[in-house]
Amino acid sequence: MIGRMRILGPTLLIMALLLIPLLLIAPSGAADEPLEFLSAQEEQRFNRLIEELRCLVCQNQNLKDSDAPLAKDLRLQVLEQMRAGNDDAAVKQFLVERYGDFVLYRPPVQSNTYLLWLGPVFLLLLGGAIVYRTVRRHRDGDPDREGVQ
Amino acid sequence: MKRFFPLLSFAGLAVLLFFGLGNADRKQIVPSPLIDRQAPAFQLPVLDQPERLISRDELLGQAYLLNVWASWCPPCRLEHNIVTQLAIDGPLPVYGLNYKDEPDDAQRWLQTLGNPYALILADRTGRTSIDFGVYGAPETFLIDAAGHIRYKFVGPLTAETVEHELLPAIAALDTGQRGSP
Incomplete structure:
Protein backbone atom coordinates (compact mmCIF):
# COMPACT_ATOMS: atom_id res chain seq x y z
CA MET A 1 0.00 0.00 0.00
CA ILE A 2 2.73 2.40 0.99
CA GLY A 3 4.77 1.35 -2.04
CA ARG A 4 1.88 2.14 -4.31
CA MET A 5 1.49 5.55 -2.69
CA ARG A 6 5.10 6.27 -3.41
CA ILE A 7 4.58 5.71 -7.10
CA LEU A 8 1.23 7.47 -7.20
CA GLY A 9 2.55 10.55 -5.44
CA PRO A 10 4.99 11.73 -8.13
CA THR A 11 2.59 10.69 -10.90
CA LEU A 12 -0.15 12.86 -9.45
CA LEU A 13 2.31 15.69 -9.03
CA ILE A 14 3.38 15.48 -12.67
CA MET A 15 -0.24 15.33 -13.80
CA ALA A 16 -1.07 18.35 -11.71
CA LEU A 17 1.90 20.24 -13.18
CA LEU A 18 0.76 19.33 -16.69
CA LEU A 19 -2.62 20.87 -15.97
CA ILE A 20 -1.20 24.25 -15.01
CA PRO A 21 -0.93 25.56 -18.60
CA LEU A 22 -4.65 24.82 -19.00
CA LEU A 23 -5.39 27.18 -16.16
CA LEU A 24 -3.44 29.87 -17.94
CA ILE A 25 -5.28 29.34 -21.22
CA ALA A 26 -8.84 28.94 -19.96
CA PRO A 27 -9.63 32.43 -18.67
CA SER A 28 -8.48 34.16 -21.85
CA GLY A 29 -11.48 32.68 -23.69
CA ALA A 30 -13.92 34.14 -21.20
CA ALA A 31 -12.15 37.50 -21.28
CA ASP A 32 -13.05 37.71 -24.96
CA GLU A 33 -15.97 39.94 -24.04
CA PRO A 34 -14.87 42.36 -21.39
CA LEU A 35 -18.21 43.94 -20.65
CA GLU A 36 -17.75 45.99 -17.54
CA PHE A 37 -20.77 47.24 -15.70
CA LEU A 38 -21.01 50.47 -13.80
CA SER A 39 -23.32 48.99 -11.22
CA ALA A 40 -25.04 45.76 -10.25
CA GLN A 41 -28.28 47.45 -11.22
CA GLU A 42 -27.04 48.11 -14.72
CA GLU A 43 -25.87 44.52 -15.06
CA GLN A 44 -29.26 43.25 -13.94
CA ARG A 45 -31.10 45.43 -16.40
CA PHE A 46 -28.71 44.44 -19.19
CA ASN A 47 -29.18 40.75 -18.48
CA ARG A 48 -32.93 41.07 -18.42
CA LEU A 49 -32.91 42.88 -21.77
CA ILE A 50 -30.65 40.48 -23.63
CA GLU A 51 -32.76 37.58 -22.40
CA GLU A 52 -35.73 39.01 -24.24
CA LEU A 53 -33.93 39.64 -27.52
CA ARG A 54 -33.36 37.05 -30.17
CA CYS A 55 -30.06 36.20 -31.76
CA LEU A 56 -30.59 36.54 -35.51
CA VAL A 57 -27.93 34.00 -36.41
CA CYS A 58 -29.01 31.10 -34.20
CA GLN A 59 -32.64 31.92 -34.16
CA ASN A 60 -33.68 29.74 -31.26
CA GLN A 61 -31.30 31.41 -28.85
CA ASN A 62 -31.53 34.73 -27.16
CA LEU A 63 -28.76 37.30 -27.17
CA LYS A 64 -27.70 36.22 -23.71
CA ASP A 65 -27.04 32.57 -24.57
CA SER A 66 -25.59 33.00 -28.02
CA ASP A 67 -21.89 32.82 -28.82
CA ALA A 68 -22.34 34.13 -32.34
CA PRO A 69 -20.15 37.16 -33.17
CA LEU A 70 -23.24 39.11 -34.18
CA ALA A 71 -24.84 38.40 -30.79
CA LYS A 72 -21.73 39.81 -29.15
CA ASP A 73 -21.95 42.96 -31.27
CA LEU A 74 -25.63 43.33 -30.53
CA ARG A 75 -25.06 42.92 -26.79
CA LEU A 76 -22.58 45.75 -27.03
CA GLN A 77 -25.16 47.87 -28.87
CA VAL A 78 -27.72 47.13 -26.15
CA LEU A 79 -25.31 48.29 -23.47
CA GLU A 80 -24.48 51.43 -25.43
CA GLN A 81 -28.13 52.23 -25.92
CA MET A 82 -28.69 51.82 -22.18
CA ARG A 83 -25.78 54.12 -21.40
CA ALA A 84 -27.15 56.67 -23.85
CA GLY A 85 -30.06 56.99 -21.46
CA ASN A 86 -32.65 55.04 -23.44
CA ASP A 87 -35.35 53.16 -21.55
CA ASP A 88 -36.04 49.46 -22.17
CA ALA A 89 -38.68 50.14 -24.81
CA ALA A 90 -36.32 52.44 -26.72
CA VAL A 91 -33.48 49.92 -26.58
CA LYS A 92 -35.77 47.25 -28.02
CA GLN A 93 -37.10 49.69 -30.59
CA PHE A 94 -33.53 50.31 -31.74
CA LEU A 95 -33.22 46.64 -32.68
CA VAL A 96 -36.77 46.32 -34.02
CA GLU A 97 -36.06 49.18 -36.44
CA ARG A 98 -33.18 47.18 -37.85
CA TYR A 99 -34.30 43.59 -37.60
CA GLY A 100 -38.09 43.76 -37.22
CA ASP A 101 -40.37 42.32 -34.55
CA PHE A 102 -38.56 39.03 -34.98
CA VAL A 103 -35.84 40.11 -32.54
CA LEU A 104 -38.38 40.27 -29.74
CA TYR A 105 -38.72 36.99 -27.94
CA ARG A 106 -42.11 38.15 -26.71
CA PRO A 107 -43.93 39.28 -29.85
CA PRO A 108 -46.19 42.34 -29.51
CA MET B 1 -70.42 13.50 -41.72
CA LYS B 2 -69.16 12.49 -38.31
CA ARG B 3 -67.56 9.42 -39.79
CA PHE B 4 -65.38 11.55 -42.04
CA PHE B 5 -64.16 13.75 -39.23
CA PRO B 6 -60.86 11.84 -38.68
CA LEU B 7 -60.20 11.77 -42.42
CA LEU B 8 -60.88 15.48 -42.75
CA SER B 9 -58.66 16.29 -39.76
CA PHE B 10 -55.88 14.23 -41.26
CA ALA B 11 -56.24 15.87 -44.65
CA GLY B 12 -56.24 19.31 -43.04
CA LEU B 13 -53.13 18.53 -41.04
CA ALA B 14 -51.40 17.10 -44.11
CA VAL B 15 -52.08 20.26 -46.12
CA LEU B 16 -50.90 22.44 -43.24
CA LEU B 17 -47.68 20.49 -42.80
CA PHE B 18 -47.07 20.34 -46.54
CA PHE B 19 -47.11 24.11 -46.88
CA GLY B 20 -45.51 24.77 -43.51
CA LEU B 21 -42.55 22.48 -44.07
CA GLY B 22 -42.29 23.37 -47.75
CA ASN B 23 -41.62 26.96 -46.77
CA ALA B 24 -39.15 26.02 -44.04
CA ASP B 25 -36.16 27.38 -45.96
CA ARG B 26 -37.72 30.77 -46.48
CA LYS B 27 -38.83 30.99 -42.86
CA GLN B 28 -35.20 31.30 -41.82
CA ILE B 29 -35.09 34.58 -43.67
CA VAL B 30 -35.99 37.44 -41.38
CA PRO B 31 -38.07 40.02 -43.26
CA SER B 32 -36.34 43.37 -43.10
CA PRO B 33 -38.28 46.36 -41.78
CA LEU B 34 -35.99 48.59 -43.83
CA ILE B 35 -37.52 47.74 -47.19
CA ASP B 36 -38.82 50.91 -48.88
CA ARG B 37 -37.25 53.03 -46.18
CA GLN B 38 -34.34 55.39 -46.41
CA ALA B 39 -31.04 53.51 -46.17
CA PRO B 40 -29.33 54.21 -42.84
CA ALA B 41 -26.80 57.02 -42.83
CA PHE B 42 -23.18 55.94 -42.82
CA GLN B 43 -19.71 57.26 -43.29
CA LEU B 44 -17.17 54.59 -44.10
CA PRO B 45 -13.62 54.45 -45.41
CA VAL B 46 -12.89 53.00 -48.81
CA LEU B 47 -11.17 49.64 -48.42
CA ASP B 48 -7.97 50.47 -50.31
CA GLN B 49 -7.96 54.18 -49.41
CA PRO B 50 -8.66 54.25 -45.67
CA GLU B 51 -8.31 58.03 -45.52
CA ARG B 52 -11.14 58.53 -48.01
CA LEU B 53 -14.54 58.53 -46.32
CA ILE B 54 -17.76 57.98 -48.24
CA SER B 55 -21.18 58.84 -46.85
CA ARG B 56 -24.61 57.61 -47.83
CA ASP B 57 -25.54 60.94 -49.34
CA GLU B 58 -22.55 60.95 -51.66
CA LEU B 59 -24.00 57.85 -53.32
CA LEU B 60 -27.39 59.44 -53.96
CA GLY B 61 -28.50 60.12 -57.51
CA GLN B 62 -27.91 56.68 -58.89
CA ALA B 63 -29.36 53.32 -57.99
CA TYR B 64 -26.82 50.70 -56.94
CA LEU B 65 -26.40 47.27 -55.45
CA LEU B 66 -24.67 46.94 -52.10
CA ASN B 67 -23.18 43.52 -51.54
CA VAL B 68 -22.16 42.67 -47.98
CA TRP B 69 -19.21 40.31 -47.95
CA ALA B 70 -16.14 39.26 -45.98
CA SER B 71 -13.07 37.17 -46.63
CA TRP B 72 -13.98 34.92 -43.70
CA CYS B 73 -17.34 34.09 -45.20
CA PRO B 74 -17.42 30.89 -47.29
CA PRO B 75 -20.85 31.54 -48.87
CA CYS B 76 -19.45 34.86 -50.14
CA ARG B 77 -16.94 32.86 -52.13
CA LEU B 78 -19.83 30.80 -53.48
CA GLU B 79 -21.65 33.80 -54.92
CA HIS B 80 -18.54 35.59 -56.10
CA ASN B 81 -18.88 34.54 -59.74
CA ILE B 82 -22.50 35.64 -59.79
CA VAL B 83 -21.60 39.00 -58.26
CA THR B 84 -18.84 39.38 -60.85
CA GLN B 85 -21.27 38.61 -63.67
CA LEU B 86 -23.72 41.09 -62.20
CA ALA B 87 -21.07 43.78 -62.05
CA ILE B 88 -20.07 43.20 -65.68
CA ASP B 89 -23.45 42.57 -67.34
CA GLY B 90 -25.87 44.02 -64.82
CA PRO B 91 -27.68 47.32 -65.19
CA LEU B 92 -26.34 48.87 -61.98
CA PRO B 93 -22.98 49.47 -60.32
CA VAL B 94 -22.18 46.97 -57.59
CA TYR B 95 -20.62 48.35 -54.42
CA GLY B 96 -19.14 46.15 -51.76
CA LEU B 97 -19.61 46.46 -48.02
CA ASN B 98 -16.70 44.64 -46.47
CA TYR B 99 -18.15 43.35 -43.20
CA LYS B 100 -15.96 42.97 -40.10
CA ASP B 101 -12.90 42.03 -42.07
CA GLU B 102 -9.18 42.60 -41.82
CA PRO B 103 -8.24 44.89 -44.74
CA ASP B 104 -5.24 42.68 -45.58
CA ASP B 105 -7.39 39.55 -45.68
CA ALA B 106 -9.96 41.35 -47.80
CA GLN B 107 -7.29 42.51 -50.27
CA ARG B 108 -5.83 39.04 -50.55
CA TRP B 109 -9.29 37.62 -51.20
CA LEU B 110 -9.84 40.15 -53.99
CA GLN B 111 -6.44 39.44 -55.52
CA THR B 112 -7.20 35.73 -55.61
CA LEU B 113 -10.78 35.85 -56.83
CA GLY B 114 -10.90 39.18 -58.63
CA ASN B 115 -12.52 42.45 -57.65
CA PRO B 116 -15.96 42.97 -59.17
CA TYR B 117 -16.83 46.03 -57.09
CA ALA B 118 -16.92 49.59 -58.37
CA LEU B 119 -16.25 50.69 -54.80
CA ILE B 120 -15.73 48.89 -51.50
CA LEU B 121 -16.63 50.39 -48.16
CA ALA B 122 -14.95 48.90 -45.13
CA ASP B 123 -17.14 48.34 -42.08
CA ARG B 124 -14.60 47.01 -39.63
CA THR B 125 -16.72 47.37 -36.50
CA GLY B 126 -19.87 46.03 -38.15
CA ARG B 127 -21.89 49.00 -36.91
CA THR B 128 -23.12 50.18 -40.28
CA SER B 129 -24.02 46.60 -41.11
CA ILE B 130 -26.13 46.41 -37.95
CA ASP B 131 -27.84 49.63 -39.04
CA PHE B 132 -28.61 47.86 -42.31
CA GLY B 133 -30.03 44.91 -40.36
CA VAL B 134 -27.33 42.55 -41.63
CA TYR B 135 -27.31 39.27 -39.74
CA GLY B 136 -25.31 37.00 -41.98
CA ALA B 137 -23.02 37.63 -44.89
CA PRO B 138 -23.50 37.62 -47.77
CA GLU B 139 -26.45 39.96 -48.12
CA THR B 140 -27.34 42.12 -51.11
CA PHE B 141 -29.29 45.37 -51.02
CA LEU B 142 -30.85 47.23 -53.90
CA ILE B 143 -30.82 50.95 -53.20
CA ASP B 144 -32.56 53.38 -55.51
CA ALA B 145 -31.36 56.78 -56.68
CA ALA B 146 -33.20 58.50 -53.82
CA GLY B 147 -31.40 56.31 -51.29
CA HIS B 148 -34.28 53.97 -50.42
CA ILE B 149 -33.69 50.28 -49.86
CA ARG B 150 -35.96 48.62 -52.39
CA TYR B 151 -35.00 44.99 -52.09
CA LYS B 152 -32.80 42.77 -49.96
CA PHE B 153 -31.51 39.30 -50.49
CA VAL B 154 -30.01 37.25 -47.66
CA GLY B 155 -27.53 34.50 -48.47
CA PRO B 156 -25.45 33.70 -51.54
CA LEU B 157 -26.94 34.90 -54.83
CA THR B 158 -27.50 32.26 -57.46
CA ALA B 159 -28.10 32.66 -61.19
CA GLU B 160 -31.71 31.74 -60.47
CA THR B 161 -32.30 34.33 -57.73
CA VAL B 162 -30.63 37.00 -59.84
CA GLU B 163 -32.91 36.22 -62.76
CA HIS B 164 -36.15 35.71 -60.84
CA GLU B 165 -35.81 38.17 -57.97
CA LEU B 166 -33.01 40.68 -58.28
CA LEU B 167 -33.34 41.70 -61.94
CA PRO B 168 -37.15 42.06 -61.71
CA ALA B 169 -36.66 44.19 -58.58
CA ILE B 170 -34.21 46.38 -60.51
CA ALA B 171 -36.62 46.57 -63.44
CA ALA B 172 -39.35 47.69 -61.05
CA LEU B 173 -37.39 50.79 -60.05
CA ASP B 174 -38.74 53.91 -61.64
CA THR B 175 -36.93 54.21 -64.93
CA GLY B 176 -36.53 57.93 -64.36
CA GLN B 177 -34.57 57.28 -61.21
CA ARG B 178 -32.23 54.77 -62.68
CA GLY B 179 -28.82 56.04 -63.58
CA SER B 180 -26.77 54.82 -66.48
CA PRO B 181 -24.51 51.87 -65.68
Whole structure:
Protein backbone atom coordinates (compact mmCIF):
# COMPACT_ATOMS: atom_id res chain seq x y z
CA MET A 1 0.00 0.00 0.00
CA ILE A 2 2.73 2.40 0.99
CA GLY A 3 4.77 1.35 -2.04
CA ARG A 4 1.88 2.14 -4.31
CA MET A 5 1.49 5.55 -2.69
CA ARG A 6 5.10 6.27 -3.41
CA ILE A 7 4.58 5.71 -7.10
CA LEU A 8 1.23 7.47 -7.20
CA GLY A 9 2.55 10.55 -5.44
CA PRO A 10 4.99 11.73 -8.13
CA THR A 11 2.59 10.69 -10.90
CA LEU A 12 -0.15 12.86 -9.45
CA LEU A 13 2.31 15.69 -9.03
CA ILE A 14 3.38 15.48 -12.67
CA MET A 15 -0.24 15.33 -13.80
CA ALA A 16 -1.07 18.35 -11.71
CA LEU A 17 1.90 20.24 -13.18
CA LEU A 18 0.76 19.33 -16.69
CA LEU A 19 -2.62 20.87 -15.97
CA ILE A 20 -1.20 24.25 -15.01
CA PRO A 21 -0.93 25.56 -18.60
CA LEU A 22 -4.65 24.82 -19.00
CA LEU A 23 -5.39 27.18 -16.16
CA LEU A 24 -3.44 29.87 -17.94
CA ILE A 25 -5.28 29.34 -21.22
CA ALA A 26 -8.84 28.94 -19.96
CA PRO A 27 -9.63 32.43 -18.67
CA SER A 28 -8.48 34.16 -21.85
CA GLY A 29 -11.48 32.68 -23.69
CA ALA A 30 -13.92 34.14 -21.20
CA ALA A 31 -12.15 37.50 -21.28
CA ASP A 32 -13.05 37.71 -24.96
CA GLU A 33 -15.97 39.94 -24.04
CA PRO A 34 -14.87 42.36 -21.39
CA LEU A 35 -18.21 43.94 -20.65
CA GLU A 36 -17.75 45.99 -17.54
CA PHE A 37 -20.77 47.24 -15.70
CA LEU A 38 -21.01 50.47 -13.80
CA SER A 39 -23.32 48.99 -11.22
CA ALA A 40 -25.04 45.76 -10.25
CA GLN A 41 -28.28 47.45 -11.22
CA GLU A 42 -27.04 48.11 -14.72
CA GLU A 43 -25.87 44.52 -15.06
CA GLN A 44 -29.26 43.25 -13.94
CA ARG A 45 -31.10 45.43 -16.40
CA PHE A 46 -28.71 44.44 -19.19
CA ASN A 47 -29.18 40.75 -18.48
CA ARG A 48 -32.93 41.07 -18.42
CA LEU A 49 -32.91 42.88 -21.77
CA ILE A 50 -30.65 40.48 -23.63
CA GLU A 51 -32.76 37.58 -22.40
CA GLU A 52 -35.73 39.01 -24.24
CA LEU A 53 -33.93 39.64 -27.52
CA ARG A 54 -33.36 37.05 -30.17
CA CYS A 55 -30.06 36.20 -31.76
CA LEU A 56 -30.59 36.54 -35.51
CA VAL A 57 -27.93 34.00 -36.41
CA CYS A 58 -29.01 31.10 -34.20
CA GLN A 59 -32.64 31.92 -34.16
CA ASN A 60 -33.68 29.74 -31.26
CA GLN A 61 -31.30 31.41 -28.85
CA ASN A 62 -31.53 34.73 -27.16
CA LEU A 63 -28.76 37.30 -27.17
CA LYS A 64 -27.70 36.22 -23.71
CA ASP A 65 -27.04 32.57 -24.57
CA SER A 66 -25.59 33.00 -28.02
CA ASP A 67 -21.89 32.82 -28.82
CA ALA A 68 -22.34 34.13 -32.34
CA PRO A 69 -20.15 37.16 -33.17
CA LEU A 70 -23.24 39.11 -34.18
CA ALA A 71 -24.84 38.40 -30.79
CA LYS A 72 -21.73 39.81 -29.15
CA ASP A 73 -21.95 42.96 -31.27
CA LEU A 74 -25.63 43.33 -30.53
CA ARG A 75 -25.06 42.92 -26.79
CA LEU A 76 -22.58 45.75 -27.03
CA GLN A 77 -25.16 47.87 -28.87
CA VAL A 78 -27.72 47.13 -26.15
CA LEU A 79 -25.31 48.29 -23.47
CA GLU A 80 -24.48 51.43 -25.43
CA GLN A 81 -28.13 52.23 -25.92
CA MET A 82 -28.69 51.82 -22.18
CA ARG A 83 -25.78 54.12 -21.40
CA ALA A 84 -27.15 56.67 -23.85
CA GLY A 85 -30.06 56.99 -21.46
CA ASN A 86 -32.65 55.04 -23.44
CA ASP A 87 -35.35 53.16 -21.55
CA ASP A 88 -36.04 49.46 -22.17
CA ALA A 89 -38.68 50.14 -24.81
CA ALA A 90 -36.32 52.44 -26.72
CA VAL A 91 -33.48 49.92 -26.58
CA LYS A 92 -35.77 47.25 -28.02
CA GLN A 93 -37.10 49.69 -30.59
CA PHE A 94 -33.53 50.31 -31.74
CA LEU A 95 -33.22 46.64 -32.68
CA VAL A 96 -36.77 46.32 -34.02
CA GLU A 97 -36.06 49.18 -36.44
CA ARG A 98 -33.18 47.18 -37.85
CA TYR A 99 -34.30 43.59 -37.60
CA GLY A 100 -38.09 43.76 -37.22
CA ASP A 101 -40.37 42.32 -34.55
CA PHE A 102 -38.56 39.03 -34.98
CA VAL A 103 -35.84 40.11 -32.54
CA LEU A 104 -38.38 40.27 -29.74
CA TYR A 105 -38.72 36.99 -27.94
CA ARG A 106 -42.11 38.15 -26.71
CA PRO A 107 -43.93 39.28 -29.85
CA PRO A 108 -46.19 42.34 -29.51
CA VAL A 109 -49.97 41.85 -29.54
CA GLN A 110 -51.02 43.33 -32.87
CA SER A 111 -53.24 42.39 -35.79
CA ASN A 112 -50.79 39.94 -37.37
CA THR A 113 -50.10 38.17 -34.07
CA TYR A 114 -53.69 37.73 -32.81
CA LEU A 115 -53.69 34.14 -33.99
CA LEU A 116 -50.42 33.51 -32.15
CA TRP A 117 -51.67 35.00 -28.88
CA LEU A 118 -55.31 33.95 -29.00
CA GLY A 119 -54.85 30.62 -30.84
CA PRO A 120 -53.94 28.65 -27.69
CA VAL A 121 -56.93 30.07 -25.80
CA PHE A 122 -59.18 29.08 -28.68
CA LEU A 123 -57.71 25.56 -28.78
CA LEU A 124 -58.12 25.23 -25.02
CA LEU A 125 -61.78 26.22 -25.26
CA LEU A 126 -62.32 23.86 -28.19
CA GLY A 127 -60.65 20.97 -26.34
CA GLY A 128 -62.64 21.76 -23.21
CA ALA A 129 -65.88 21.72 -25.18
CA ILE A 130 -65.04 18.34 -26.72
CA VAL A 131 -64.15 16.85 -23.34
CA TYR A 132 -67.32 18.26 -21.79
CA ARG A 133 -69.50 16.77 -24.52
CA THR A 134 -67.77 13.40 -24.41
CA VAL A 135 -68.00 13.12 -20.63
CA ARG A 136 -71.64 14.15 -20.63
CA ARG A 137 -72.53 11.67 -23.30
CA HIS A 138 -70.85 8.87 -21.33
CA ARG A 139 -72.68 9.82 -18.17
CA ASP A 140 -76.02 10.08 -19.89
CA GLY A 141 -75.46 6.66 -21.36
CA ASP A 142 -74.49 6.77 -25.01
CA PRO A 143 -76.24 3.88 -26.82
CA ASP A 144 -73.06 3.00 -28.78
CA ARG A 145 -70.92 2.83 -25.68
CA GLU A 146 -73.40 0.80 -23.65
CA GLY A 147 -73.43 -1.77 -26.45
CA VAL A 148 -69.68 -2.24 -26.08
CA GLN A 149 -69.91 -2.83 -22.35
CA MET B 1 -70.42 13.50 -41.72
CA LYS B 2 -69.16 12.49 -38.31
CA ARG B 3 -67.56 9.42 -39.79
CA PHE B 4 -65.38 11.55 -42.04
CA PHE B 5 -64.16 13.75 -39.23
CA PRO B 6 -60.86 11.84 -38.68
CA LEU B 7 -60.20 11.77 -42.42
CA LEU B 8 -60.88 15.48 -42.75
CA SER B 9 -58.66 16.29 -39.76
CA PHE B 10 -55.88 14.23 -41.26
CA ALA B 11 -56.24 15.87 -44.65
CA GLY B 12 -56.24 19.31 -43.04
CA LEU B 13 -53.13 18.53 -41.04
CA ALA B 14 -51.40 17.10 -44.11
CA VAL B 15 -52.08 20.26 -46.12
CA LEU B 16 -50.90 22.44 -43.24
CA LEU B 17 -47.68 20.49 -42.80
CA PHE B 18 -47.07 20.34 -46.54
CA PHE B 19 -47.11 24.11 -46.88
CA GLY B 20 -45.51 24.77 -43.51
CA LEU B 21 -42.55 22.48 -44.07
CA GLY B 22 -42.29 23.37 -47.75
CA ASN B 23 -41.62 26.96 -46.77
CA ALA B 24 -39.15 26.02 -44.04
CA ASP B 25 -36.16 27.38 -45.96
CA ARG B 26 -37.72 30.77 -46.48
CA LYS B 27 -38.83 30.99 -42.86
CA GLN B 28 -35.20 31.30 -41.82
CA ILE B 29 -35.09 34.58 -43.67
CA VAL B 30 -35.99 37.44 -41.38
CA PRO B 31 -38.07 40.02 -43.26
CA SER B 32 -36.34 43.37 -43.10
CA PRO B 33 -38.28 46.36 -41.78
CA LEU B 34 -35.99 48.59 -43.83
CA ILE B 35 -37.52 47.74 -47.19
CA ASP B 36 -38.82 50.91 -48.88
CA ARG B 37 -37.25 53.03 -46.18
CA GLN B 38 -34.34 55.39 -46.41
CA ALA B 39 -31.04 53.51 -46.17
CA PRO B 40 -29.33 54.21 -42.84
CA ALA B 41 -26.80 57.02 -42.83
CA PHE B 42 -23.18 55.94 -42.82
CA GLN B 43 -19.71 57.26 -43.29
CA LEU B 44 -17.17 54.59 -44.10
CA PRO B 45 -13.62 54.45 -45.41
CA VAL B 46 -12.89 53.00 -48.81
CA LEU B 47 -11.17 49.64 -48.42
CA ASP B 48 -7.97 50.47 -50.31
CA GLN B 49 -7.96 54.18 -49.41
CA PRO B 50 -8.66 54.25 -45.67
CA GLU B 51 -8.31 58.03 -45.52
CA ARG B 52 -11.14 58.53 -48.01
CA LEU B 53 -14.54 58.53 -46.32
CA ILE B 54 -17.76 57.98 -48.24
CA SER B 55 -21.18 58.84 -46.85
CA ARG B 56 -24.61 57.61 -47.83
CA ASP B 57 -25.54 60.94 -49.34
CA GLU B 58 -22.55 60.95 -51.66
CA LEU B 59 -24.00 57.85 -53.32
CA LEU B 60 -27.39 59.44 -53.96
CA GLY B 61 -28.50 60.12 -57.51
CA GLN B 62 -27.91 56.68 -58.89
CA ALA B 63 -29.36 53.32 -57.99
CA TYR B 64 -26.82 50.70 -56.94
CA LEU B 65 -26.40 47.27 -55.45
CA LEU B 66 -24.67 46.94 -52.10
CA ASN B 67 -23.18 43.52 -51.54
CA VAL B 68 -22.16 42.67 -47.98
CA TRP B 69 -19.21 40.31 -47.95
CA ALA B 70 -16.14 39.26 -45.98
CA SER B 71 -13.07 37.17 -46.63
CA TRP B 72 -13.98 34.92 -43.70
CA CYS B 73 -17.34 34.09 -45.20
CA PRO B 74 -17.42 30.89 -47.29
CA PRO B 75 -20.85 31.54 -48.87
CA CYS B 76 -19.45 34.86 -50.14
CA ARG B 77 -16.94 32.86 -52.13
CA LEU B 78 -19.83 30.80 -53.48
CA GLU B 79 -21.65 33.80 -54.92
CA HIS B 80 -18.54 35.59 -56.10
CA ASN B 81 -18.88 34.54 -59.74
CA ILE B 82 -22.50 35.64 -59.79
CA VAL B 83 -21.60 39.00 -58.26
CA THR B 84 -18.84 39.38 -60.85
CA GLN B 85 -21.27 38.61 -63.67
CA LEU B 86 -23.72 41.09 -62.20
CA ALA B 87 -21.07 43.78 -62.05
CA ILE B 88 -20.07 43.20 -65.68
CA ASP B 89 -23.45 42.57 -67.34
CA GLY B 90 -25.87 44.02 -64.82
CA PRO B 91 -27.68 47.32 -65.19
CA LEU B 92 -26.34 48.87 -61.98
CA PRO B 93 -22.98 49.47 -60.32
CA VAL B 94 -22.18 46.97 -57.59
CA TYR B 95 -20.62 48.35 -54.42
CA GLY B 96 -19.14 46.15 -51.76
CA LEU B 97 -19.61 46.46 -48.02
CA ASN B 98 -16.70 44.64 -46.47
CA TYR B 99 -18.15 43.35 -43.20
CA LYS B 100 -15.96 42.97 -40.10
CA ASP B 101 -12.90 42.03 -42.07
CA GLU B 102 -9.18 42.60 -41.82
CA PRO B 103 -8.24 44.89 -44.74
CA ASP B 104 -5.24 42.68 -45.58
CA ASP B 105 -7.39 39.55 -45.68
CA ALA B 106 -9.96 41.35 -47.80
CA GLN B 107 -7.29 42.51 -50.27
CA ARG B 108 -5.83 39.04 -50.55
CA TRP B 109 -9.29 37.62 -51.20
CA LEU B 110 -9.84 40.15 -53.99
CA GLN B 111 -6.44 39.44 -55.52
CA THR B 112 -7.20 35.73 -55.61
CA LEU B 113 -10.78 35.85 -56.83
CA GLY B 114 -10.90 39.18 -58.63
CA ASN B 115 -12.52 42.45 -57.65
CA PRO B 116 -15.96 42.97 -59.17
CA TYR B 117 -16.83 46.03 -57.09
CA ALA B 118 -16.92 49.59 -58.37
CA LEU B 119 -16.25 50.69 -54.80
CA ILE B 120 -15.73 48.89 -51.50
CA LEU B 121 -16.63 50.39 -48.16
CA ALA B 122 -14.95 48.90 -45.13
CA ASP B 123 -17.14 48.34 -42.08
CA ARG B 124 -14.60 47.01 -39.63
CA THR B 125 -16.72 47.37 -36.50
CA GLY B 126 -19.87 46.03 -38.15
CA ARG B 127 -21.89 49.00 -36.91
CA THR B 128 -23.12 50.18 -40.28
CA SER B 129 -24.02 46.60 -41.11
CA ILE B 130 -26.13 46.41 -37.95
CA ASP B 131 -27.84 49.63 -39.04
CA PHE B 132 -28.61 47.86 -42.31
CA GLY B 133 -30.03 44.91 -40.36
CA VAL B 134 -27.33 42.55 -41.63
CA TYR B 135 -27.31 39.27 -39.74
CA GLY B 136 -25.31 37.00 -41.98
CA ALA B 137 -23.02 37.63 -44.89
CA PRO B 138 -23.50 37.62 -47.77
CA GLU B 139 -26.45 39.96 -48.12
CA THR B 140 -27.34 42.12 -51.11
CA PHE B 141 -29.29 45.37 -51.02
CA LEU B 142 -30.85 47.23 -53.90
CA ILE B 143 -30.82 50.95 -53.20
CA ASP B 144 -32.56 53.38 -55.51
CA ALA B 145 -31.36 56.78 -56.68
CA ALA B 146 -33.20 58.50 -53.82
CA GLY B 147 -31.40 56.31 -51.29
CA HIS B 148 -34.28 53.97 -50.42
CA ILE B 149 -33.69 50.28 -49.86
CA ARG B 150 -35.96 48.62 -52.39
CA TYR B 151 -35.00 44.99 -52.09
CA LYS B 152 -32.80 42.77 -49.96
CA PHE B 153 -31.51 39.30 -50.49
CA VAL B 154 -30.01 37.25 -47.66
CA GLY B 155 -27.53 34.50 -48.47
CA PRO B 156 -25.45 33.70 -51.54
CA LEU B 157 -26.94 34.90 -54.83
CA THR B 158 -27.50 32.26 -57.46
CA ALA B 159 -28.10 32.66 -61.19
CA GLU B 160 -31.71 31.74 -60.47
CA THR B 161 -32.30 34.33 -57.73
CA VAL B 162 -30.63 37.00 -59.84
CA GLU B 163 -32.91 36.22 -62.76
CA HIS B 164 -36.15 35.71 -60.84
CA GLU B 165 -35.81 38.17 -57.97
CA LEU B 166 -33.01 40.68 -58.28
CA LEU B 167 -33.34 41.70 -61.94
CA PRO B 168 -37.15 42.06 -61.71
CA ALA B 169 -36.66 44.19 -58.58
CA ILE B 170 -34.21 46.38 -60.51
CA ALA B 171 -36.62 46.57 -63.44
CA ALA B 172 -39.35 47.69 -61.05
CA LEU B 173 -37.39 50.79 -60.05
CA ASP B 174 -38.74 53.91 -61.64
CA THR B 175 -36.93 54.21 -64.93
CA GLY B 176 -36.53 57.93 -64.36
CA GLN B 177 -34.57 57.28 -61.21
CA ARG B 178 -32.23 54.77 -62.68
CA GLY B 179 -28.82 56.04 -63.58
CA SER B 180 -26.77 54.82 -66.48
CA PRO B 181 -24.51 51.87 -65.68
